[in-house]
Amino acid sequence: MPLHVDLPLVLDRDAPVPLTVQLGDQLRAGMRAGMLRSGERLPSSRALARLLGVSRTVVTDAFQQLYAEGWLEGRHGSGTYVADLSGIAGPAGGASHAPPAGGAGPAGGASHGPPEGAPSGNGPATRAPATTAGAAAGWTRGDTVFAAAGAQDVPDAGVVDLRPGRPWVRDYDRAAWRRAWRGAADRPPCDVIDPYGHPRLRELLAGHLRRARGVPVGPENVMVTRGTGHGLDLLAAALLRPGDRAGVEEPGYGKARSIIAARGGRIAPCPVDEQGVLTEGLPDDLRILYTTPAHQYPLGGRLPIPRRERLLAWARRTGATVVEDDYDAEFRYDVAPLPALYGLDPGRVVLLGTLSKSLAPDVGIGWLVATPALLGELARVRVELADRTSGPVQEAVAVLLERGDLDRHLRRARLSYGRRRAAIVEILGGRVSGDSAGLHVFLRLPAGQVGRLVAAAAERGVLLDTTERHHHGLVRHHGVVIGYGSASLAEVREGCAVIAALLSGR
Template sequence: MARHPHDVQLTLTLPPTGEALRHRIAEAIIDAIRLGRLHPGDALPPTRALAAELRVARAGVVEAYDELCAAGYACARPGSGTLIAPGADAAAAAGAGSHVSDRPAPVPVTEPTPASPTWDLTPGCPDTGLISPDDWRRAWRSAAAAPIRPHPPGPNGHPELRRALTVHLRRTRGIVAHPDELVIVPGVNAALRALAAAADLAGQEVAFEEPGYRKARLTLEIAGARLRPVTVDEDGLDPAALRESDAAVYCTPAHQYPLGARMPVSRRARLVALARESGMLIIEDDYDGEFRYDVSSLPALRSLEGGDACVAYVGTASKILSPSIRLAWLLPPRPLLRGVHDSLRLSGENACEVTGLALSEFIDSGALTRHLARASRTYSARRTALVGALRSQRDLMEQPGVDLAGIEAGLHVVLRLPDGVDDEAIAAALGGHGLAVPGLAPYRTTVDGPRGLMCGYARLPETRAEAAAETIARVVGGHLR
């Protein structure tokens, strides 16, 4: 005898309006399965009967049944109607739906977002408002008009940008190089990773400035290098502190990060000579070498005699334009160029082709030269205003151990504080007063390292310098008393 599906008396309550009718009917049937009112093998009412009971159009019921069948909750059998499918009860209990809901997602309950600081003195952040909108749009229009290339650029890519940068580096940093020697990467960290792999720095000792750039330190440590802190002084890193066991040295000679020292020519020459004699690799991070005030330009380490054999020069668009561009350039020593290419091919790290074309047009058109001149004038005025405002706070500046450092170049000055002061706590207190000023704590690795605040002035209007200095003096003075 043929078996017939069980007829069930089905009473449905449709969910509130908000979704399509078919979704609401299907959801009501799944709820009935979840509550045990419908079981696998049960027959659903004929579409016409259910439509009459719900007082809706029959087309909506037909579509709901089709949706349930497509989701696996039901199956249609000729002569038997539409049945609840095997396993439907388990699926309903697990909360599986028949469709992706088009109702708005509930707003998650999150912690309130901290208010933006009144004045942001975070170092290394340029003022993007100084970029000429006309020049910027023109560069991107030119990039957008170029043919779309089918493959990622790779280490041999960006020919237009490499050609433009070699001209820029020769004019601004005295570095003479062929475009084929330059490598475009998506950020300084990518350059450091490629260098560490090419020079096989994993497990080797690398001298590193103390205090020094935290992100570079972490990148090299993750690459396996054993970093040895070398304390810097008022002239930056001292070559006399290096050892024969150092396979490489990382330094920021243009404007030591974070203390701001400019390495004098005598030390630069000794450092390059030492590296040539010992086979040591010098990693020269020239992160904001374009900005200097009231002082003459000093040659990059890479530009010195023999620098092409031992100096890896790293530059970036982050400080001259914006960190959001995600473009940096690496000029490795000639013996390491092939290894850098191999490392980048293996890692797959590529800088955006379109961004590279836009930057090359920005350079070739003369827009970068105009921008650097305009930015240098503005940053110089803002530096003068902030330094003058801080020096006018005599109750603070006359305290023992308080001084300003690194004022000749870059985008920040350091307010040096007495040894042992908790500059991290002071930075947090300043944040409570609407002032974002980081301390030196994240940049030092030794307990007895220098104390101070890094006061970036690139985005601080001259008219705000006095108020910012007064807030710094009040908060710092409270901690020193």
Template structure:
């Protein structure tokens, strides 16, 4: 084993990449080309920070990133070492000089919406769930409804988490929201039908409905959610996100929910309610699911993609029993199904309370990140949708939003804009800032960069206590 070596690394504050990303990238390349050999002891975070004249946090976070990727190995009381990895390296003498590449995707601060934090989970519970799932023999005739035991557990979960009184007969286990929405479209739409989607809204819903032959109708939303007045009377289906409108973040109030259901009853339309992140609320009481107010006119979709991980691939469709039977029959006819072993693993997580514990832990974690976003960006722009979910909207003039997205990317921060989520001409402008998949430290660092860029943009002023928004 070689002893600690002085690292010939230098960082540039003029670069668009964060210092942490630069350091992690340099170390990663040094381990790939053999500059740092397996077993090599790295300097302590304190000594390397002093050498580079940076904060100790920069070095600590770079080391933590490389620990997570498996490049480093920590030995209690001994220090930090290069892990013994099987990496094919070119001969040192034949390796031409190559300028340092821009930050790799793993090194960016990703503030785009739609993804949860997947690095903090109970490893023992996860392994236990999969071991027990593996004990079961593979099935040769998977049911299109889903495993009976999982349907029972999901019914209980929905009663506790969303106040929806359902039984297993109301539930079909899907592979996620997109799969559930496609099954609804398969059963309810077709050539010559019209389907409504929120505008701005979830673009995948438009794609799915069009693929099933429907004409897609853009339905405007305001700061509370879908606007009921003026909804067409000939829609077969309306897709909506009432718990936390995507992407603007509104929560559909009770009076408007009642008007929406009255519209559905009068027109015969089916409302497809996407409950994608309703488990996460901050400073507000939960609103009832639309499904619970009128099960005859609503199909409720949910998923573990936001609560656990997108890779799990399990969701649910809740509807009237006769509709569930119809959808199950169509599902079998097209050979669609949800993996049995994956369903069984979720059964194990639910039976032992592991999913509930994970949800409680992540509510606290996301609340801290949400608070950081509000603290750092609230003074420089108007924020929407910060009472629930895993993202907020920062309203900005269109030219400023586009400029901030591009300049943030050059500084290593990935963002999404509202414009992309409109069906036609954009009416609302700004940024959709996700805080689910970035660490708290990255959320803070990314939001500081955004605050600087927003303040530097034309037509933007700091919000004061009497201001209604951050736009002039």
């Protein structure tokens, strides 16, 4: 039945905050506090607009933002409802730690393995050691286990893999997936390659960025790429001359260093702390600076607004281009989104995004957002390099966006990942940081303890990553990076129980 809104919704027309943002914040707070509960139906946008004395656009824009964040869900022909918030919202605004029921994976399709919340059948004591389970899960190189092709589709390969970098792809909406590829098959082969990407997909991606990230862009600002690494490579090819210095966070994404070095750039490690890149002391001679402000990789910090402003002031003063990797910014928990750097200064920032984390790595679609002038330069580079993004894949992604399937997938994924994140916080408590966003957290440890913990966890069948390999030079941040993208809720609980036991000396 329709919900009678008794919330104290008060919109101040004289406030500097837009009415849409005010309404979204108040509805979000009501859901966090339990005044709006899972499954309850909201009034129509027209009725709520009439009640508040505002235009319907104010309400629909607020609803769209809450849809994108996973707070609301639509039911065809029925209306707008509060989504399943178990593990996301609680009376105090924190994550609920009650074990959620098992169900479909983040893509919302039928589950073809055990439900995500179901026991895996192997407790920590019965797990095969990672060194021996590697033969079943994939192949080994040194002391690292690499998943073989198809291994990630096996619900239980004898190892709990809590290393970062992969999303949940075991379950998906088969109907939406097939519909997208049928749409791609209807597109005839094309003999002309647009270096900017398909115009229809660029328009849809611009809309997605406006909804999901609040970035005011049009299709003229969007180039379709094959992912963030590809976008960075295009920028390096266009902007770097041999010997130019390029800043990369330290510790930071190793592939970014490799890409820049391959284009002749000299790496300048730029220190970070728990909040992100340190703006004081940045060199004045950097041509580009690669940064991950929404969820620093691998420490997990969110760059605060004052530091963002100082970073952009540095870029304007030095003429450097800031490359903002927004690799998992769609996933936020219990926090409001911070504005993208690009939205604060489109002239000095290039925004990179990808579907690798939000959908699946093998889709091979990303985007690069920049000024039309810079996109023109990048388009010329692509033509010279005979570089392209698959046309049929672009068409399939366009169908997912056009029908709302990607937005629905993100809402379900956000709730599913939120349950796993809540489980980590419940078991490991205040030991972890970087849990407000993304698909990994950071567990800081004394330097001498890291190797022992990782080795002991591997003996109990739990794979972990460390910060060591993410440094370019001297290791300054010691600890373990715990990913929860590709592990089920039961596996996350199991793996974190092993970590907690080891930290307690058990």
